[in-house]
Amino acid sequence: MTVHHLTTPLTDADLANLKIGDQVLLSGVVYTGRDAAHKRLVDLVNQGKELPIDLEGHVIYYVGPAPAKPGQVIGSAGPTTSYRMDAYAPTLIEQKGLKGMIGKGSRNDQVKEAMVKHKAVYFGATGGAGALLAKCIKSAEVIAYPELGPEAVRKLVVEDLPLTVINDIYGGDLYEEGVKKYRIE
Amino acid sequence: MRVIDYQEIVDAVAKLCMEGNFDLGQDVLNALHRGYETEASAPGKDILNQLIKNAEIARNEQVPMCQDCGVAVVFVEMGQDLTLSGGYINDAITDGVIKGYAEGYLRKSMCDPFTRKNTGNNAPPIIHTQIVPGENLKITVAPKGGGSENMSAIAMLPPSAGIEGAKQFIIERVRQAGPNPCPPIVVGVGIGGNFETCALLAKKALLRDIGEPSPIKEVAEIEEDLLKRINNLGIGPGGLGGRITALGVAVEVYPCHIASFPVAVNINCHAARHKSIVL
Numbered sequence: 001m002t003v004h005h006l007t008t009p010l011t012d013a014d015l016a017n018l019k020i021g022d023q024v025l026l027s028g029v030v031y032t033g034r035d036a037a038h039k040r041l042v043d044l045v046n047q048g049k050e051l052p053i054d055l056e057g058h059v060i061y062y063v064g065p066a067p068a069k070p071g072q073v074i075g076s077a078g079p080t081t082s083y084r085m086d087a088y089a090p091t092l093i094e095q096k097g098l099k100g101m102i103g104k105g106s107r108n109d110q111v112k113e114a115m116v117k118h119k120a121v122y123f124g125a126t127g128g129a130g131a132l133l134a135k136c137i138k139s140a141e142v143i144a145y146p147e148l149g150p151e152a153v154r155k156l157v158v159e160d161l162p163l164t165v166i167n168d169i170y171g172g173d174l175y176e177e178g179v180k181k182y183r184i185e
Numbered sequence: 186m187r188v189i190d191y192q193e194i195v196d197a198v199a200k201l202c203m204e205g206n207f208d209l210g211q212d213v214l215n216a217l218h219r220g221y222e223t224e225a226s227a228p229g230k231d232i233l234n235q236l237i238k239n240a241e242i243a244r245n246e247q248v249p250m251c252q253d254c255g256v257a258v259v260f261v262e263m264g265q266d267l268t269l270s271g272g273y274i275n276d277a278i279t280d281g282v283i284k285g286y287a288e289g290y291l292r293k294s295m296c297d298p299f300t301r302k303n304t305g306n307n308a309p310p311i312i313h314t315q316i317v318p319g320e321n322l323k324i325t326v327a328p329k330g331g332g333s334e335n336m337s338a339i340a341m342l343p344p345s346a347g348i349e350g351a352k353q354f355i356i357e358r359v360r361q362a363g364p365n366p367c368p369p370i371v372v373g374v375g376i377g378g379n380f381e382t383c384a385l386l387a388k389k390a391l392l393r394d395i396g397e398p399s400p401i402k403e404v405a406e407i408e409e410d411l412l413k414r415i416n417n418l419g420i421g422p423g424g425l426g427g428r429i430t431a432l433g434v435a436v437e438v439y440p441c442h443i444a445s446f447p448v449a450v451n452i453n454c455h456a457a458r459h460k461s462i463v464l
Binding site: 001021035036063064065066067068069072075076077078080081083104105106124126127128129130131132134135148149150151162164174175177178179180181182183184185 | 227238239242243248250251253254292301331335363364365366423425426454
């Protein structure tokens, strides 16, 4: 099993080394966003307006964290299901230079095509392990849309966030390959 | 006629909301450990190990095991010889949910379906009440995550589909859900009743401890066959490929109309959260 230590922002050279099934320990700045924030970001792109965050080379983590308890940086923070962002992801990849997405669950063909064409990857984080994953988040601040509560855009600084490459820039899909290997007819 | 105080219900519900989110049931933990022993895929084993560690952190630090602290689904069995002082029972439950989600630092996930504006306090809960004999009040809080709920489905099959048709519908639904509902999953199935009762049976099936078969022999056999065939799908923990796609399958049944054969499948992630109290 290949393990890559990567720090954001990601370069095309970083992504060229990643293959489906590889483990990545990701450090640096990661932005959060889910359904409502994505809708707003893509509306801004379509209107030709500036985004509140610079996505060039960056990674969006699909997460709506639980509130922090006193003394905590952030509450539990595992991935949400990614397909709900499929309608928006290609625009951010094609027009804003988004290089990585972290979530769980399958992406549609439009997202996969955009990842191959514009060089971006989709990472899986362990769904249901929100208390464990929160330990890798060293700081968190809301930087846009605070009124969205758990859906606000946060700037996280992460250290060794454990991820698996699900879709690489070569068109591979770990979910499809994994099921083929273990399916019993 | 026994009288129970409004605030006693509020406090009990608040506690159940927190316990449900912090403390994964021993039945699920045992199933995760058993799954770890049998899982053939190395990435699959790693995911199961992460989920076991995650449950330990949640319990030890009293934090939610998942950031999705769910819709608060509340099952109430109210004795017919019991009455309430100080207010209406559904208000007491709602106040309990608001209190529990605030004091437990649990995520609030309820919103207006059109504007998508968050209600801000995880209210309203979804309450299913049954009047039963006696003077006790049993309350079960089952926080239910959105990602797995979205993968659920109901079919009004023709009776000619038979048990095999029902099984194929359930297995196909799990196959299509693939990695989305955070496998390993728990599968609740309702068979019979009518449209709304069938869905409720599937939800109630999720309240049963994992590994506890239906007391009806034929139904237990259906559960066993479904679990085997679902695990043959190869989806595995995290959807990365593997043997452990489901930790358990529970089926609840009810008689239905001669023209109908309703089948509902309610998918839960591994966090099959439910805590009960009898007051």
